[in-house]
Amino acid sequence: MSKFEEKCIKKETIFEGKIIKVERDTVILPDGKKAIREVVRHPGAVGIVALIDNMILMVRQYRYALAKETIEIPAGKIDQNEKPISCAIRELREETGYQGKMTFLGLFNTSPGFADEVIYLYLAHDLIWSPLATDEDEFLGVVKLPWNDAVEMAITGQIQDAKSSLGILLANRFLNSSQIFAK
Amino acid sequence: MSKFEEKCIKKETIFEGKIIKVERDTVILPDGKKAIREVVRHPGAVGIVALIDNMILMVRQYRYALAKETIEIPAGKIDQNEKPISCAIRELREETGYQGKMTFLGLFNTSPGFADEVIYLYLAHDLIWSPLATDEDEFLGVVKLPWNDAVEMAITGQIQDAKSSLGILLANRFLNSSQIFAK
Numbered sequence: 001m002s003k004f005e006e007k008c009i010k011k012e013t014i015f016e017g018k019i020i021k022v023e024r025d026t027v028i029l030p031d032g033k034k035a036i037r038e039v040v041r042h043p044g045a046v047g048i049v050a051l052i053d054n055m056i057l058m059v060r061q062y063r064y065a066l067a068k069e070t071i072e073i074p075a076g077k078i079d080q081n082e083k084p085i086s087c088a089i090r091e092l093r094e095e096t097g098y099q100g101k102m103t104f105l106g107l108f109n110t111s112p113g114f115a116d117e118v119i120y121l122y123l124a125h126d127l128i129w130s131p132l133a134t135d136e137d138e139f140l141g142v143v144k145l146p147w148n149d150a151v152e153m154a155i156t157g158q159i160q161d162a163k164s165s166l167g168i169l170l171a172n173r174f175l176n177s178s179q180i181f182a183k
Numbered sequence: 184m185s186k187f188e189e190k191c192i193k194k195e196t197i198f199e200g201k202i203i204k205v206e207r208d209t210v211i212l213p214d215g216k217k218a219i220r221e222v223v224r225h226p227g228a229v230g231i232v233a234l235i236d237n238m239i240l241m242v243r244q245y246r247y248a249l250a251k252e253t254i255e256i257p258a259g260k261i262d263q264n265e266k267p268i269s270c271a272i273r274e275l276r277e278e279t280g281y282q283g284k285m286t287f288l289g290l291f292n293t294s295p296g297f298a299d300e301v302i303y304l305y306l307a308h309d310l311i312w313s314p315l316a317t318d319e320d321e322f323l324g325v326v327k328l329p330w331n332d333a334v335e336m337a338i339t340g341q342i343q344d345a346k347s348s349l350g351i352l353l354a355n356r357f358l359n360s361s362q363i364f365a366k
Binding site: 002005014015018020031039040042065075076107112114119136141155158162163165169170173 | 185189191197201202205207214216219222225243246249250253255259288291293294295297298299302304322324343345346348349352
């Protein structure tokens, strides 16, 4: 058991939405005092670094929470009872029209201070055209970027989306150490 | 203006907490239909890659949202009217006891699908001992890791915290291309 553990003594559900659930819990701290913890519960998500012809497929979309358009790797939240790998295959088809072989790159917490969201990152390669309809409340455009440019943008901090930067850097390392693509 | 823009027609504040604010907004989509957007408003945060004697200073703490102990780079949320750089200096002193020169590595969105949180990442170097008291509801321990091990762990996906992995990878690139440390 962690010596820093915080024990919940009162759970209060503030909001149950379509995507997130918000809780306001009272906890006992290691020194015996009480504190409040605000927690966002999220079903988890996937992000996919998809490569075709030495280009990466990125998605341009409006992010309401940020009040602006972003360019990110294809991504989406995991449906109930869906496996992360199935979600990655589905999201890539929905958002870009492509299906491919998936290599797992890692699992990450996005905002451990207030949310339980985890994101599973994948590399998708050997892509074939196999579209699925996008969600009806989702509007987006696909952008192709030269892979080397994307890596340079990620490593110099020019990609403002954490999962996209991290996914690109991990995929780059994997590709440099594997035989997936002929050099 | 973005052709994907979503216009808010109704704002509903669900929760105003100590750290987060939760909204449930009704928006008009590009095709004229309505949709609901659940948004977590967050004041923003900083994360610091702090190096001393070829070691990185990491923080071990209990993350209530994840119900487990994690090892992350020192980090914390930005206080009202606080500049990100001032927050980085304060958080590093509070969590590790050290103060140093700060180099900005980049600004990232952590969860653009449901939150407006941004995180500013810094590299801290030339550290001197200059402690500040930690927050009274914060319990943590400092862990030193050899820098090369941390880089290897980040690049192979063994660090499960997105900001920590990304910060380490960006700092590594910066150090390899700068004159801060003699080789």
